[in-house]
Amino acid sequence: MPHCQPEQLALAALHEPLPDDDAAHLASCADCRSEVRSLQRSVDAVAVPEFAAPALPVPPPASVWAGIAAATGVTAAPRAEALAAADEPPPVAVVPSAPFPVTPPEDPPAGAAVLPFRSRRPRLLMVAAAAVAGAVVGAGAVAVLTRGDDGESVTTVALDRLGDEPASGRAEVVVRADGSRALQVDLDAPDLDGEYYEIWLIEPDVVDMVPLGVVRPGAQTFEVPAGLDLGEYPIVDVSVEPLDGDPTHSGFSVARGQLES
Amino acid sequence: MTGLLARPVAGLGSVRGVTSDPGPAPRGAVDPDDAEVGRRFAAGDEQALALAYERWAGQVHGMAVRAFGPGPDAEDVTQQTFISAWTGRARYRPDQGPLPAWLTGVCRHKIADAWARRDRQRREAEAAVSEAEAAPSRGSAPGVDTAIADRMLVLDELELLGQPQRGIIELAFFADLTHAQIAERTGIPLGTVKSHIRRTLERLRTRLEVDGAALPA
DSSP: OOOOOOOHHHHTTTOOOHHHHHHHHHHHHHHHHHHHHHHHHHHHOOGGGGOOOOOOOOOOOHHHHHHHHHHOOOOOOOOOOHOOOOOOOOOOOOOOOOOOOOOOOOOTTTTTOOTEEEEOOOEEEEEEHGGGGTTTTTTBBBOEOOOOOOOEEEEEEEEEOOTTTEEEEEEEEOTTTTSOOEEEEEEEEOOOOSOOOOOOOOOOOOSSSEEEEEEOSSSEEEOTHHHHHHHTTTTEEEEEEEEOOOOOOOOOOOEEEEEEO | OTTTTTTTOOOTOOOOSSSSSSSOOOTTTTTOHHHHHHHHHHHOOHHHHHHHHHHHHHHHHHHHHHHHHHTHHHHHHHHHHHHHHHTTTTGGOOOGHHHHHHHHHHHHHHHHHHHHHHHHHHHHHHHHHHHHHTTTTTOOSSSHHHHHHHHHHHHHHHHHHOOTTHHHHHHHHSSSSOOOHHHHHHHHHHHHHHHHHHHHHHHHHHHHHHHHHOOOO
């Protein structure tokens, strides 16, 4: 019998069943089978379930649009309802400087797991967010005024996690009766092996910085150098430092927040 | 590809029925239709990016989540898809197909990119380990997995296809339709569908033979 038509072999490459006589010939002809195999390489390359369409739609969290807007500079925004369908509660105490209308931080339903001082954002967003005039970085900042034994708290800032690192927490500036200041830090982060966390106060353009010391997961207090203007160094930064004897910032920040001036 | 995907084609995501809006989000009568959104998108109208996101982000993200599970990786893919689509909008031709189908194609690229990146990292890590162990010869490992490289090449080449070839082969590849179903769906004659499929597979084969890794004989 003659060889299969080229079109039929292409269909065979797509795993379509062939008419009986074509199928019979293919079974007995090495040339035709070889042709099918060579055409099949591209078919198989993209035959993965992940590429199949359509997928079940899943509304992305609002942070995805924020990242797109930041990266493209587009000021138009999807309607709020398209953004509201986030798979996580919006961060509470958001300073309303986000570039799009976010769902207001309404009362969470009873028992809902609202984690006020945590925020999950894709890496890209954190990079892009710098272009939005720090709108995101300082978003978790809230000011509180309380008086306790340790002095007067003048400001509290959420330390939002950066990138994939599961580190977050809060930092509180307190002024003691004698006028000295301290930074009380509560860090929620995994223990490190062969590295350590360090806490820094950094100026907004991230050039000059003051190290406050080594910080471990949990609550600790750091002395703020007398005379240091926190308005000039408003960024509270937690870095991971290798044990390499180099006193400078590793460049690897895992959590960050900005003090309100 | 006027006509090819003018009818609802669930497989290529041109359908409003699978948009991200889970509930009744009433739209005003002034809302542009999908084709108009596509034209404005191509023309650089920022509002069209927002509208495209409203309508199709759920679909794109659904693909990303299916590939990577919910979380930062999928969110990165969705984000990158829209950023890339916007910055590369000159490559989108509204007369060649609906915008959601094109976004779906961009999303596949981003998924394949992410896989390739992971593969590269894994290989670099393995290479570092084997170097540390001073294993004298493991043969020179190819830079990237053949299947992963092939996948990127095929996706690339698909983008270069005109219509109706691209729509036809995408229905065969991604919607798993037979050539008879494609003919029925698109209204293109059976014989034409078959010859387009043949020529497209030849073209993809050539691309893989020229740019892809040589397969073991």
